[in-house]
Each structure stands twice: as structure tokens, then as C-alpha cells.
Amino acid sequence: MSTTAETGEGDAVVTATEAAADQARDLMAGEDMDPEExxxxxxxxxxxxxxxxxxxxxxxxxxxxxxxxESNGLRLFVDQSSLDYVGGSRLDFEGGLQGAGFHVQNPNVESECGCGESFRT
Structure with a gap:
């Protein structure tokens, strides 16, 4: 059974910044995806x-x-095993020439690789 949480409820909440939510919704609209589902x-x-x-x-x-x-109008789906690693994280989006894209700000990370693509908790 799925569970729904709003921003601000507990340590396991996953949120998105306004920039990340806007970018994700724009991309989903381009794929003709219903933002309600x-x-x-x-x-x-x-x-x-x-x-x-x-x-x-x-x-x-x-x-x-x-x-x-649900955060800034974006629905985020996280399976239960991944939630153990990403609970409390915030998804952000950065534009620009270098490092453009979605980035996870994860308080559970103990160390990351030099490129920032992988981590250890």
C-alpha cells in the first residue's frame, strides 16, 4: 500500500526545490503525462x-x-528500500553550462566520489 506525505512531515520526507519541480513538470508536460497521477x-x-x-x-x-x-506541485515516488538511503533528501535543479541537471542533496551521505555521481551512507 502506498503512503503519501506532505512536505515537512518527519525525517523521511523527500522534497523538491521550486526549480526542480518546475523543470520536472515542464518535462512531464512534454511527454503528455498527467501531473495529477x-x-x-x-x-x-x-x-x-x-x-x-x-x-x-x-x-x-x-x-x-x-x-x-508532494513538494512544490511535484509528485515524487520512492520505493521503500530506496527511502532508507534518501529519506530527508531534497531534489534540486541547476541550469548552466557545467553541472546542469537534477541533483540530490542527501543528508545521509557519508562520502561521495569525485564526480559526485555515486555515494556511500
Whole structure:
């Protein structure tokens, strides 16, 4: 059964900055995804030089066991095993020529690789 949390409820909440939410909603609109049902999935996978890395993709609807967070008008879907690693994180978006894209600000990270693509908790 999925759970929904609003920004500000507990330590395991995952949020998005206004810039990240705006960018994600624009991208979803380009894919003709319904913002009432669709969302951005944030997950953790094995890999990278530090051991774990983030993954993101748009999905039309959450899975039954997902935690669902709503932040700045964006729905974020996080599976329960990934939530152990990303609880308390904030998704941000940075534009520009270098480092443009989505970035996870994760308080659980103990160390990151030099490129910032993988981490260890």
C-alpha cells in the first residue's frame, strides 16, 4: 500500500526545490503525462565508484508500495528500500553550462566520489 506525505512531515520526507519541480513538470508536460497521477521516481541502485548511485525517471503512476511525496506541485515516488538511503533528501535543479541537471542533496551521505555521481551512507 502506498503512503503519501506532505512536505515537512518527519525525517523521511523527500522534497523538491521550486526549480526542480518546475523543470520536472515542464518535462512531464512534454511527454503528455498527467501531473495529477504522474511523478518523478527517485531511486538508489548499486554502482559507481562509491558503491551507490541515484536514478530518476518519470512514471505515469506510483507502484503500490511506494512512498509518495508532494513538494512544490511535484509528485515524487520512492520505493521503500530506496527511502532508507534518501529519506530527508531534497531534489534540486541547476541550469548552466557545467553541472546542469537534477541533483540530490542527501543528508545521509557519508562520502561521495569525485564526480559526485555515486555515494556511500
Amino acid at each position: 504522474a511523478g518523478l521516481r527517485l531511486y538508489v541502485q548499486q554502482g559507481g565508484c562509491a558503491g551507490l548511485s541515484y536514478g530518476m525517471r518519470f512514471e505515469h503512476e506510483p507502484e503500490s508500495e511506494d512512498a509518495i511525496f
